[in-house]
Amino acid sequence: MRAALFVTCVNDALYPRTGIAVVRLLERLGVEVDFPAAQSCCGQPQYNTGYRRESEPLLRRTAEAFAGYDHVVTPSGSCAAMIREQYPRIGRKAAEEGRGSTLAALADDLVPRVRELTEFLVDVLGVTDVGAYFPHTVTYHPSCHGLRSLGLGDRPRRLLAAVKGLELVELPGAAECCGFGGTFALKNPDVSAAMGADKIRAARATGAEVLCGADNSCLAHLDGTLRRAGEPLRTLHLAEILAATEEEPLR
Structure with a gap:
C-alpha cells in the first residue's frame, strides 16, 4: 500500500x-x-x-x-x-x-x-497493536477537532492501550477544550491560558509521566503551560509513542 x-x-x-x-x-x-x-x-x-x-x-x-x-x-x-x-x-x-x-x-x-x-x-490498515513499546504512564487528551469534527472516538485510546509496557490512565474532563483553538489563543489569550491551566491540573492529578495527544498544535499550547509552571510532566504526540519499539526506543 x-x-x-x-x-x-x-x-x-x-x-x-x-x-x-x-x-x-x-x-x-x-x-x-x-x-x-x-x-x-x-x-x-x-x-x-x-x-x-x-x-x-x-x-x-x-x-x-x-x-x-x-x-x-x-x-x-x-x-x-x-x-x-x-x-x-x-x-x-x-x-x-x-x-x-x-x-x-x-x-x-x-x-x-x-x-x-x-x-x-x-x-x-485494520490494526490497533502496531508493535510499539513504551514503558511509561500516559494520559490522553483528545483534541477538539479529532473528538468533535472527525469523530475519532476511542481509536487513539485503543492504539495506546495495545502498546506494550504502557499504562493508560484516564484524564479527568478529557473532552474539555485545552484552550488553544488556533487563532482563539491569540484573540483571547487570558481565557486560553486559563483553560490550558485547567487541563494541566487535570493531567497532573492522574500521576502520569506523559500527556499524550494526536495534534501538536494543542500539545504546543499545553507544553508552554507546563514549562512556565516548571512541571515535570511532558507532552508527546501519539505517533512518537506508536513508533517506539524495544529495539528502537523513543529517543
Whole structure:
C-alpha cells in the first residue's frame, strides 16, 4: 500500500520528530510513504480568521500536491478537519459566486482520501497493536477537532492501550477544550491560558509521566503551560509513542 504524508505546518516547523515517527511507523506496517514536496499550509489559519478567499489558492495547491494518491495521512486532526469540513464549503461558495466549479471538484476529489493517522491505522490498515513499546504512564487528551469534527472516538485510546509496557490512565474532563483553538489563543489569550491551566491540573492529578495527544498544535499550547509552571510532566504526540519499539526506543 502507498500513502502520502501531509505533515502540516506545525509539525514541519516545530515538531519534525512527529513526521519522522509517522513515516517510521507506517513503513514498519508495510506502507510505502511518499512526501510530496509541493505541499504547504492547508489554509486553516486564513479561513478561521475570516479570509476565505485567501484560503482558496491553498485548497488548490493542497489538492494538486496530493493528486493521484489513494490515501493521504496526516498526524493532525485540525488540518484533516479543515480539508474534510471546510474545503467542500469553500468550493461551493466559489461556484455560487460565479467563479466556476474547479475548486469544488478539487475538494470533492481530495476529501474522501484524507485520513487522520489513527483513522488510517484502525480503519484502513485494520490494526490497533502496531508493535510499539513504551514503558511509561500516559494520559490522553483528545483534541477538539479529532473528538468533535472527525469523530475519532476511542481509536487513539485503543492504539495506546495495545502498546506494550504502557499504562493508560484516564484524564479527568478529557473532552474539555485545552484552550488553544488556533487563532482563539491569540484573540483571547487570558481565557486560553486559563483553560490550558485547567487541563494541566487535570493531567497532573492522574500521576502520569506523559500527556499524550494526536495534534501538536494543542500539545504546543499545553507544553508552554507546563514549562512556565516548571512541571515535570511532558507532552508527546501519539505517533512518537506508536513508533517506539524495544529495539528502537523513543529517543
